[in-house]
Amino acid sequence: MLVQPRRMNPWKLLWVLAVILAFAAFTWRRDPPGPKNPSWAGETMGTLYSIKLADSPLGQGALRELQAEVDRCLVEVNREMSHYQPDSELSQFNRHESAEPFPVSPGFASVVRFALELNRRSGGVFDPTLGPLIDLWGFGAPGHVSEPPSPAQVEEARARIGGQHLSVTPAGQLVKGIPSLRLNLGAVAKGYGVDEVARVIRANGISNLFVEIGGEVVTAGHNAEGQAWRIGVDAPRPDALPGQELETILHLSGLAVATSGDYRNYFVDGAGMRFTHILDPRTGRPIQHNLASVSVVAPDCMTADGLATTLFVMGAEEGMKWIGSWPGVEALFILREPDGRFVCRPTPGFVALTGCALPE
Secondary structure (H helix, E strand, C coil): CCCCCCCCCHHHHHHHHHHHHHHHHHHHHCCCECCCCCEEEEEECCEEEEEEECCCCCEHHHHHHHHHHHHHHHHHHHHHHCCCCCCCHHHHHHHCCCCCCEECCHHHHHHHHHHHHHHHHCCCCCCCCCHHHHHHCCCCCCCCCCCCCCHHHHHHHHCCCCHHHEEECCCCEEEECCCCCCCCCCCCHHHHHHHHHHHHHHHCCCCCEEEEECCEEEEECCCCCCCCEEEEEECCCCCCCCCCCEEEEEEECCCEEEEEECCCCEEECCCCCEEECCEECCCCEECCCCEEEEEEEECCHHHHHHHHHHHHHHCHHHHHHHHHHCCCCEEEEEEECCCCCEEEEECHHHHHHHCCCCCC
């Protein structure tokens, strides 16, 4: 018996080929699963940053793109507010010796608005226009000094500062009241950068995250163990590395923390006197009280960053009273005793965030 071959149906063949090609394309384009709890670190703003994610849904390609997006975000923050980059918007504004409005990026304008609000509410204790004094004391872009400036130099620099001489127009432009005014946003820009990185990560569908830049931290969701993120608060010892000796440990989710202290950035003159990088606008000089550090927990890192500096300048007694005017904010004041011991003075809500009593 002779069997005739079945006539080929060209449309059916095309349909089968289309299915095969579609499956191959899907398989080729599918993003391989990424790590469940990825983490990475890098350099930015003259310090280090660290990012940790938990239960990440991202594939390998999506994770690489997120890392690149984070890098672009950090580059942009530096492009706007770095006082070390001569071409940053902040550096250009500082050279703009005119009362004409100076256009800046929306993020830059929002940080200045917050800084001026903090300046107003603190009665000038926080001042974003300390650029001339910060440079004079050797903590700015010009570089370090080995001896303190003279009283006359301090007073000359003080004549060129003051938050009342700076404003932001409704259109987001900066206006100087005196031509020589110079911004330094070192006390808030890093916190803003942490918030911006966290915003980028959330926009990529991540709900469990830890973002840290130079000790300033934002948290959300849970860590790899399914618990709140654990953040150590350093004992303020100049001879200890970050994380080497902890005063307490915070358990945070959906909150930020920042610390200001006199134990990392300072110089010692020929007479053995130590001068910290945190200046009091009211005197034009570095702080010289017994407060060693202040850690602030707040809903966002820019607020925590700015308040930590403000409270450090105020000191423990004044700061403990003033912090009550900021709802949702807690603080830990660590005082240095004459014998070198540390004494903790937390707000009531701060203790609850540690899960245990703090040492006296």
